[in-house]
Amino acid sequence: MEYIQQKFDVNFSYNVFFSSNLFDTSNKCLSSFLESNAATAYTKKLLVILDGGVANAHPTLTQQISTYLSQVKGFQLAPEIITIKGGEQVKNDLPLLFELVDAVDKYKIDRHSYVIGIGGGSLLDLVGFVAAISHRGVKHIRIPTTVLSQNDSGVGVKNGVNYKGKKNFLGSFAPPAAVFNDSNFLTTLDDRDWRSGMAEAVKVSLIKDAEFFKKIEATAEAITAGDMAAMQEQIQRCAELHIQHIGGAGDPFESGSSRPLDFGHWSAHKLEQLTNFSLRHGEAVSIGIAVDTVYSHLIGWISEADMQRVLQVLKHMKLPIWHALLEKQNNNPSPVVIGLEEFREHLGGQLTISLLRAIGKGEEVHEIDLELLYKAVDICKNNQ
């Protein structure tokens, strides 16, 4: 049997910039990036899709964006800045997805032009997917405006929308052209969004960096009370660890079953869905971290003291560590626990769950003892 072998590498690279007041005309961070990517022979286009929550909180922003981007040399800004609602609901809205595809078409955004998403992780996931499938992929720039999107979701390579209630069922891997984190956006966050984003920092510190976890412990209360400088530092380190893992662990597009950055997430995704997204992603992750940490203790991997440190830091952040849906319901299995299989399916392959071998060190298992798991849930309940 004859065959021809195909084999090639594709190189991906992008920068994640940290700045503030990006659309201040004196701030050249974004305009220099764009201008360094301008072409001589033709004008590239820009289409901005903006989170309504951000627009409401920053009433002059739309005008500022227009003014700023109209002045970038070699680029033409689409006549309309598209403002859509924000939050998880935008990922549950296929007609909206197609409206945005229509805008890419209408404003003639080609494969050398840019779609700029400005908003929380939900908006960025939607906009990234729209960009990825239009013309087989137009370039996209992410400007994350929440803690969670600045420290995790916005700096990575994934996008996605929910489909028939299944979290991120549709999506792709499509690295951005660049990411711009603007600390100024964080000043208008709802308290819940300010706090819940920190769950991803706790997560990544627990599986990768004990020193960072210590730092998080030391600053948790101050950040929770609003310390912006400490938050900035935490975001930057958290983003860096995510970026290093994606680029450095050898499987950026997740072809294997190993997914350490999903520590605490198997239950989190299901909890989000079952609560109809009334839990924030970060809040659900906090619960997921708590349960999987206690479970790690119950199988003898971490000490009770270390387990308590983890629960304590989440409590200092005023994040939840338990949810009623994790319990058996009238002697039936918990609907979250049933979701383990759905999680396996979404990742593909063998069930692979990250647990803690130590603070700062994740390790994977392929089986979960359900009785121990329910015991872990109980301990979380009693530790609230």
Add this chain to the structure above:
Amino acid sequence: MEYIQQKFDVNFSYNVFFSSNLFDTSNKCLSSFLESNAATAYTKKLLVILDGGVANAHPTLTQQISTYLSQVKGFQLAPEIITIKGGEQVKNDLPLLFELVDAVDKYKIDRHSYVIGIGGGSLLDLVGFVAAISHRGVKHIRIPTTVLSQNDSGVGVKNGVNYKGKKNFLGSFAPPAAVFNDSNFLTTLDDRDWRSGMAEAVKVSLIKDAEFFKKIEATAEAITAGDMAAMQEQIQRCAELHIQHIGGAGDPFESGSSRPLDFGHWSAHKLEQLTNFSLRHGEAVSIGIAVDTVYSHLIGWISEADMQRVLQVLKHMKLPIWHALLEKQNNNPSPVVIGLEEFREHLGGQLTISLLRAIGKGEEVHEIDLELLYKAVDICKNNQ
């Protein structure tokens, strides 16, 4: 301004196998591939999506596929083989796209399982896109059943569907896990499909391989009359040249504007659309090749004799070399010619058109002289 740099390579590889009677239980080509990719810890799944045109022409095929795939170790075949209509219409049908996404969900095809598309280039483009966006990409295997899909579309890395009349407006780059070319399928092709696929061989020979063009000239009439051995040889060389270009020219996912494999395609895509896809892709490409070849002669790049050789070979294949929509319509510009801008948009960046510097050597231009173009159209008309 601080930043973190992300940078990584993703390696892609897959084989294109040549075989016949793939689903004969004695043929181990496909089953060995699958079994070598089985896992010990869990069972992978298979979902087959089959072209109705192929199913009709091969009445025992569905049963054969079931029998064959049920015996593959480590895999579980979905209880249903999904047969959909074939041809370009499947790329104009968003509800169908979502039905297939639903099937991926229903049959629990995860990121380690395989969707197997069997059919012409249209079905493969649709199925490849469904696979690419479900769970952020499930694996897909292509079994092309037309000349065109075996020598070109099925062996590459692109997928796509049409959107609001725009050819391939939605799609992505997603290399298959493997491709299996089965010559037996070709025996039932409609005469038009048998012949039109050869246009892609003419195309790639003209831009890359003068020897291959000579071979095509020598065999054109025999293949047109049905010579399967010669067709097989042509398909294999054509596939090889496409594979080499994609893997070897440094831009497999087309981030630049250079697209030599699209020689003759700017007008072809528009002609397909304007004729409501009553022209086959290969027929439209034949016309596109003719026009751009004559244009290459008119700007002094190739001799009249070479131009005539190209027109001749297309005529020997009984392929069209002209279409009325290429002409001015009542002193208004040709609607195909207006499509030049649309083509530029779809590729992105500067207008980039491949022409012939010689037989076997493509070269790009960034401008087209419209008067010369209309003259080229006229010459094609008179040479039919």
